[in-house]
Amino acid sequence: MSQTLLFATDLSQDNRAAFARALRLAYAQGAHLDILHVLDPYLPHRVLHEVERAVSEDISATLTDLREDYALEAPALMIQTLVGSPHVEIVREAHERHASLIIMGMHRKRGQKDLLSGTTVMRVLRSAPCPVVVASYLPTxxxxxxxxxxxxxxxxxxxxxxxxxxxxxxxxxxxxxxxxxxxxxxxxxxxxxxxxxxxxxxxxxxxxxxxxxxxxxxxxxxxxxxxxxxxxxxxxxxxxxxxxxxxxxxxxxxxxxxxxxxxxxxxxxxxxxxxxxxxxx
Structure with missing residues (x-):
């Protein structure tokens, strides 16, 4: 049975290194890659479908760019958007999909220790049912x-x-x-x-x-x-x-x-x- 890797993205440019690492790991391990983005639950319902479509298109475009940059074949993958609290949805999806690994990126400038405790990354690290990778560097x-x-x-x-x-x-x-x-x-x-x-x-x-x-x-x-x-x-x-x-x-x-x-x-x-x-x- 193939492993499942869960990559949680906030769509920021700083997340690009983690996205590339997730692709490389999935490709190397022959694993299924689930790409997840959690939307703000307070978005107006009338624009929610448009935002979901835009998010999927943005993730797909980034995926194409990274595959070309690193000459990687696309692993088996799924792009998903959910509405809710990011750390709750990431942990829940990891449980439900029996993920063997969660991959995330850092989007906080180094040295800002006082801003670390309440971040999504820290909350996921404290509750995840599997190992968590926090990737900060492009995977050359x-x-x-x-x-x-x-x-x-x-x-x-x-x-x-x-x-x-x-x-x-x-x-x-x-x-x-x-x-x-x-x-x-x-x-x-x-x-x-x-x-x-x-x-x-x-x-x-x-x-x-x-x-x-x-x-x-x-x-x-x-x-x-x-x-x-x-x-x-x-x-x-x-x-x-x-x-x-x-x-x-x-x-x-x-x-x-x-x-x-x-x-x-x-x-x-x-x-x-x-x-x-x-x-x-």
Whole structure:
């Protein structure tokens, strides 16, 4: 049975990168692509049909342009307009169509953190029944370097599994941020440095075991590199991204309603690359 990808568009020029990414993903995965636009419920009824027709024509024109730009054949697709609250309709359609992925774009200038919490993107991220991609960059190529922040949580394990299954051709970097008690006060002491090195080695062995255990369950896994860096997770992730410029960061959600992680909010506030948020269950 073919997968269904749901692309939600607001028709803005900033959504073009997400549209192109949705096309590339659907084409690469042989998936059905549902293209959705949600109309304002307060539109006058007498103009609603005209607006729906105009929206469909605009989406079709953009689809033709992108296919020509990227030399892609059209995947099986459907263009649909609905009336209602955007995040509600997107989540409902994802449920009803058993979507395996939602693709959206960002239409907010970076750095405007105070405007992030109430956006459609954030509301969808908090309620979606499947992973959500927020695409900010034109897809000149498939994602080749994917960064996955990991710890020992169920959310991190599920995110890693999603990465291994979905992107078997990519290079995966697993990034773990570590810190130990007493570093500031005792870091210069010889015995503390020895203890720290021992603890970091033990941590790496535990993470290696965790990753290898998951990889044994799967076939055809991609190249994987495990990186441990000292510091707080947001700081470590931000610094690593600036140094290495990954194409995609995949972050786990702990499945708590109306909640997104600090990592996800940081990545959305300063989108250095595309983001995928994966639920723990």
């Amino acid at each position: 190529q498939p994602w080749q370097h994917i960064l996955v922040p990991i710890d020992f949580s169920l959310a991190a394990r599920q995110t890693l599994k999603e990465a291994l299954v979905r992107f078997p051709e990519a290079k995966l970097t697993l990034l773990h941020a570590w810190s130990l008690p007493g570093e500031r006060e005792l870091g210069s002491q010889t015995y503390y440095a020895q203890w720290r090195d021992h603890e970091v080695t033990r941590l790496r062995e535990a993470l290696d075991s965790e990753v290898e255990g998951l990889m044994r369950e799967l076939d055809g896994v991609p190249e994987v590199e495990l990186v441990l860096e000292q510091g707080q997770p947001c700081d470590v992730l931000h610094d690593y991204m600036k140094r290495h410029s990954p194409d995609l960061v995949m972050v786990g959600s702990r499945g708590q309603p109306h909640h997104t992680s600090q990592l996800a909010e940081m990545l959305l506030n300063e989108p250095h690359c595309d983001l995928m948020l994966c639920r723990a269950w």
